[in-house]
Amino acid sequence: MDIFDKYAQIAGRHDKVLELGTDPFGVRLDEILSATEARVDGRHTILVGTNNYLGLTFDEGAIEAAVEAVRTQGTGTTGSRIANGTYALHRQLEEEFAQFLGRRSCMVFTTGYQANLGMIVGLAGPRDVIYLDADSHASIYDGCRLSGAKVVRFRHNDPEDLDRRLARQQEGEAALVIVEGLYSMLGDVAPIAEFAEVKKKHGAWLMVDEAHSFGVFGERGRGVAEAQGVEEDVDFVVGTFSKSLGGIGGFGASSHPRFDVLRYCSRPYMFTASPNPASIASVRAALARIDCEPGLRGQIWANARQLHEGLAGLGFDLCSPMSPVIAVKMPDEGTAVWAWNRLLELGVYVNLAVPPGTPNGVCLLRCSVSAAHRSQQIEEVLGRFGQLAQELAAARA
Known part of the structure; x- marks a missing residue:
């Protein structure tokens, strides 16, 4: 038996996708x-599927900070935290994040995926129970499996x-509830106040994962919990640097007095090389801009409304009320x-999202402004x- 035989069905679906044009993956x-x-x-091509919510990948301050960090501190850390x-x-970034979020402590992870895992x-461990929103991100599901x-x-939301x-x-069971602020596929928002x-x-x-809502929701950009006025009722907040902050990495934060024990108990944190200096420096600059320039949030919401x-x-057929993620429902794969493919030919890049990576088996053209x-x-x-x-209507006629 070939070790790749288990992927035969997935490979077959991928081959059918290729028959229709460019490989969307x-x-x-x-x-x-x-x-x-x-x-x-x-x-x-106009990019409408990048999750670059605040457009900070080309922020001059972030670029210069990254360049200076490479010059003075090298290309990598070559070791774990x-x-x-x-x-x-x-x-420094952990202290700045904790202050920005109004939390006692913050931990920086190498990727957003590892932030959820870590x-x-x-x-949570084998004696605990995790209550998980059914539409949670793959990194959350993987973290749950790894926890034991x-x-x-x-049910979702x-x-x-x-x-x-x-x-x-x-x-005697410790219960951890995990939800997201903004769900990345359909663009719907969690009722965090009710969950709290x-x-x-x-x-x-x-625990709330604000990966897609950080920088966008709330008066200061702290996420959906801030927007709904319930930050104090959220025990743990998680997020990523790869969306609004335009970098690579992730964070976890809390005001629990024993939170920092995770530095010695979380294997994804303990056994992974730390983020390189350039990434951390660029994120510090991006966070400072988010903190002092609320107009960025006003602009993304104006653009979201227009689209x-x-x-x-x-x-x-749109899947959710207005948010920076706008999912267009398609009838079939x-x-x-x-x-x-047709949009790409017309010079517009969006995300193709199909089962099993979508909720309820829907097929989507996913836009993010x-x-x-x-x-x-x-x-x-x-x-x-x-x-x-027009072309879809003509094909159905």
Whole structure:
């Protein structure tokens, strides 16, 4: 038996996707022109699927900070945080993040994926129970598996279902509830205030992954919990540097007085080389800009409104109310793949999302707007979606 035989079904689906055009899971951006534009296969392309929410990948301050860090501190740390891999930069960023979030402590991880792994593995063990929103990100599911804790899923964004399941909790079990602020596929927002009431009722702990909402939601950009006024009821917050902060890495933060014990108990934190100096330096600069420039949030919400209203006006079926993630529902996988290829031909890059990576088996064209998008660019994107709508209608006729 070939060791790759187990992937035969997946490989077969991938081959069918390739028959319809470009490989959507291997698109190469040949030249990055800006935070919102690139050259793809020789075509000037508007990027509407990058999660570059605040457009800070080309922030001059972040770039200069990264360059200076490479010059003065080298290209990498060559060690884990508990060995030789903690630099002054790491501690400085942790202190700045804790202050920004209004939390007692913060830990920096090498990737956002590892932030979820490291937090979940550190917080939960075989004697604990994790109550998990069914639509949670793969990194959260992987962290749950690695923790060895019992996992109980509850219906997506359903506090009443969580309440019923927590009511069956056994005495002596520590319960950790995990939800996301903004869900990355459909663009829907969690009712964190309601979840917080349920967790308090049952004496559980609440962790919120603000990966896609950090920098965008809330008066200061701290996420959905801030926007809903319940930050104090969230015990642990997790996020990534790879979205609004335009870098690589992740963080976990809390005001629990014993939180820092995770530095010696979380294996994904303990046994991974720490983030390189350039990444940390650029994130520090980006965080400072988010803190002092609320206009970035105003711009992304204006752009989200323009795209959401425009797509709805063209007759597309949108999955959620307005947010920086705007998911366009397609009737089936074949149509979704064809539509994705057609948009790429028209100079618009979005994300193709198909099962099993989507909730409820839906097929999506997933858009994410940026504060760096100009209104004219969004109008161009809408014009090309309009052309797509006409071609889809003609095919159905």
